[in-house]
Amino acid sequence: MHELLCPSCNAPSQHDLQDYLLMCPFCSTTFSFDKESGTKTLYTDHYIIPNGIDAGQVKGLVKEWLKRLHHQPGRVDKEYFVTEVQGVSLPCWLISLEAHTKWQGLVKRQANRAIDTAAGSEYLPESGVFRRTYRWAVHARRNLHEVWGVDLLHEPKESVRVDWDGFPFDSTFSRGQINLSLGAKIQKEGRADTLAAYDAREMFDFKFGNSLPILGIQVEEEEALRRCKTHIMRYHHELAKLHVDQLVDIRSELEIAGTQLLHVPFWQAKYVYRPVSVLKHFSPAREKHVVVEGYAGGLLTGELPIVKNEKMWINTWVTAALALVFFIAGAGIHPSLFLVGGFFLVVALVSGYLATLRASKEAQEKLKLLDASA
């Protein structure tokens, strides 16, 4: 940490010179500092989306979401516990752009229409263009895992596998809203229903963190632009592939209209499942995560509550225990009880095997929150 004088209000404060941009804690001025020359340059395109919710409301939203997913909503309050709620204002680079993509490829003919026998005749050439505009967000923190789940916020409508961390800001910050009293309350305060998150942004000021810690800006603008371009190229590549069986050529041109820096409120909550019944002794009680945005309380992403896989593990343990009991009883009371023990052992083995099969699949499975709130 280094002490620097603010170029605007002249107040001294401590700064981490590894950060790309520095923020004065007194007057909220954002500036860069050149270590060699000692020059400070003001950065003026810095905005913040005010945090609008508190920890109690986040807890309520998570509970409400769990109730929607549960086949017996009444049990949620007894069996699910929110163990931790934490909010943070994260910096993102926001790049406004238009992307224009041209593609060509090959589509396979319907099998029974192949009259021509020349080589390659079963394929038809196909081409097309599409154009999209985005306000693309790229995280300005080095470690994408400081807040669980923010590394994969992009959930496109198309069936495309996302493995980039950037996301279209507007569609992300308008999804996952749960219509309960909190949502209504936020709307009454005149924000959510009248303004999209982006339009509610203010010039950066620490006070709009509204109790959330504001994290420093670590990623350079140039890197963010480069990453943004890569994300869009990959996304559009996936989109083009949906049109053809074989993509041959693709060309995407990006027109960057502007770049700005935006601090965005995110909340992460952890919850556990602790059943009231005898099952609790067998349940692993693993902590699961949910990410809520702090503008209108939209649930952006989350890990599903008790999944079949866990139920199968519980089943495995219960039947294995029963098998053991009957084997002991078989040895002590009557040999016919071995048969019952054997039956439970088979059930335990089969369910353990199936649970293992599912485990790998479910490890990657993230919730489509829109489905849950629809």
Ligand SMILES: [Zn+2]
């Ligand atoms: Zn200052």
